[in-house]
Amino acid sequence: MMEVLAEKKVAPTINAEWQRMEVLVRCLMGTKLGKDHDAEQLDLLEQLQNQVEWLRMSSANPWLLLPIHGLPPLAMDVLAAVYISEAQPRIGWLYQELQSGSPQPYITPALLQILLALNESEVCVLQGLIGPDGELIKRNLIVCDGDTPFSVLRPVRAAMAALMGWPQQEAIPPGAIRVNQKVDWHDLILPTNCKQMLREYLLWLHHRDTVINKWGGRQLGGPLALFSGPSGTGKTYAASVIATELGWPLYRVDLSRLVSKYIGETEKNLARLFDAAHGKPMVLQFDEADALMSKRGEIKEARDRYANMEVSYLLARIEDHQGPCILTTNLRSQIDKAFSRRFQMVVEFPRPSEEARIELWRRMLPRRAPLSKCVDFDLLGKSINITGGNIRNAALHAAYLAAEDNQAINMTHIAIAVWREMAKERPQLNKRDLGLLGANLPESLCQ
Numbered sequence: 105m106m107e108v109l110a111e112k113k114v115a116p117t118i119n120a121e122w123q124r125m126e127v128l129v130r131c132l133m134g135t136k137l138g139k140d141h142d143a144e145q146l147d148l149l150e151q152l153q154n155q156v157e158w159l160r161m162s163s164a165n166p167w168l169l170l171p172i173h174g175l176p177p178l179a180m181d182v183l184a185a186v187y188i189s190e191a192q193p194r195i196g197w198l199y200q201e202l203q204s205g206s207p208q209p210y211i212t213p214a215l216l217q218i219l220l221a222l223n224e225s226e227v228c229v230l231q232g233l234i235g236p237d238g239e240l241i242k243r244n245l246i247v248c249d250g251d252t253p254f255s256v257l258r259p260v261r262a263a264m265a266a267l268m269g270w271p272q273q274e275a276i277p278p279g280a281i282r283v284n285q286k287v288d289w290h291d292l293i294l295p296t297n298c299k300q301m302l303r304e305y306l307l308w309l310h311h312r313d314t315v316i317n318k319w320g321g322r323q324l325g326g327p328l329a330l331f332s333g334p335s336g337t338g339k340t341y342a343a344s345v346i347a348t349e350l351g352w353p354l355y356r357v358d359l360s361r362l363v364s365k366y367i368g369e370t371e372k373n374l375a376r377l378f379d380a381a382h383g384k385p386m387v388l389q390f391d392e393a394d395a396l397m398s399k400r401g402e403i404k405e406a407r408d409r410y411a412n413m414e415v416s417y418l419l420a421r422i423e424d425h426q427g428p429c430i431l432t433t434n435l436r437s438q439i440d441k442a443f444s445r446r447f448q449m450v451v452e453f454p455r456p457s458e459e460a461r462i463e464l465w466r467r468m469l470p471r472r473a474p475l476s477k478c479v480d481f482d483l484l485g486k487s488i489n490i491t492g493g494n495i496r497n498a499a500l501h502a503a504y505l506a507a508e509d510n511q512a513i514n515m516t517h518i519a520i521a522v523w524r525e526m527a528k529e530r531p532q533l534n535k536r537d538l539g540l541l542g543a544n545l546p547e548s549l550c551q
């Protein structure tokens with residue numbers, strides 16, 4: 105009961121902080137676009153400034169929920185500017201535009217200085233708050249990705265939760281698993297066109313505010329993408345790149361598990377999932393989309409009819425959900441064409457080409473591992489046609505074999521590792537299946 109009361113008391117006061125910050129950001133946007141200051145907006149800003157000042161001096165000051173004792177008033181401005189990215193995600197998108205298409209929806213010290221119009225002495229105070237030894241960092245209220253003026257500042261989840269009355273534990277949407285991998289564009293080896301499509305997908309997030317709020321574009325849910333391609337071609341990896349770019353966590357949902365055996369249960373499962381994800385900065389990836397979207401048409405049993413209802417329900421929920429959703433499938437041909445138009449982006453992940461395999465081999469062997477001079481990346485890429493996922497497994501296995509031998513990784517280690525990897529899918533494997541690499545296999549292995 106106490107908690108509920110506390111939450112109710114905080115909400116209106118903190119809202120004034122967000123509103124003021126939003127008006128500041130919009131004024132700055134206007135300046136960037138070369139517009140004159142709008143008198144109405146300046147009036148509103150003044151009113152909000154007064155409101156915020158008054159609240160901060162009262163006992164209802166929402167920032168008192170955080171350990172800010174003894175800090176200068178500027179600390180509250182900084183917290184408001186940093187925390188608003190998660191409290192009001194649309195402002196995070198504006199930050200990205202103000203920071204020339206920055207990949208992450210968080211403010212940098214450089215923009216903070218401009219936004220708060222700080223003078224020289226205030227910049228020194230700011231440094232004391234967010235510099236490497238800054239008070240806000242020491243008190244675990246914000247984190248900084250680096251120590252340059254262009255490193256982003258993010259809220260600390262526990263502090264944000266205390267301020268907003270959110271549960272302290274990060275709420276994982278039911279049925280989802282967090283994918284913890286930070287991946288850079290450079291590590292993703294795909295045809296240029298594919299990578300370009302992924303970049304364009306991000307535009308739907310970066311420029312949402314311009315297209316929807318300013319230009320009156322129709323507000324769709326998602327954005328929604330379909331990634332299709334064979335297993336191990338980098339679909340989840342690409343979803344991780346997108347999540348890393350946004351600075352948001354990636355959650356993976358296995359649709360075939362979520363689709364319950366019991367008619368009607370699926371809808372409940374999906375509803376719980378989307379309710380938990382609503383309004384949170386996160387990327388949702390649904391694997392095995394074919395489990396839900398396989399070809400309609402013949403309805404053989406009552407079960408199929410329900411399956412169709414579930415698909416409609418899922419798509420309706422996704423269309424409502426404001427946040428990136430990525431559906432993946434190994435079976436593109438199973439996806440009903442009627443669904444394709446619902447996706448903002450459909451990306452096909454091909455098996456890697458020869459050049460791509462050479463590049464993948466170069467990157468997948470552990471970076472600091474000693475390499476024998478005989479390791480021939482061109483030969484590896486040319487002689488065996490396997491996916492990035494296979495190459496990753498084989499490269500690691502080769503490293504373990506070399507570590508056991510106390511030697512640099514050589515072509516025999518790699519040949520054995522590739523053999524093991526390929527044998528998983530082809531029990532009747534032949535030395536010839538390894539092409540030129542086969543010459544490096546120990547005789548004992550392929551008898």
Ligand SMILES: Nc1ncnc2c1ncn2[C@@H]1O[C@H](COP(=O)(O)OP(=O)(O)OP(=O)(O)O)[C@@H](O)[C@H]1O
Pocket residue numbers: 291292293294333334335336337338339340341342433434453491492493494496
């Ligand atoms: N195109 C790629 N570029 C870089 N690394 C890749 C690529 N494809 C695969 N990998 C490597 O292989 C691993 C497995 O790939 P990933 O999990 O993304 O495959 P997937 O397409 O999602 O497969 P599945 O359909 O089985 O889920 C990745 O973690 C990455 O290390």
Ligand SMILES: [Mg+2]
Pocket residue numbers: 339340341391432
């Ligand atoms: Mg995957």
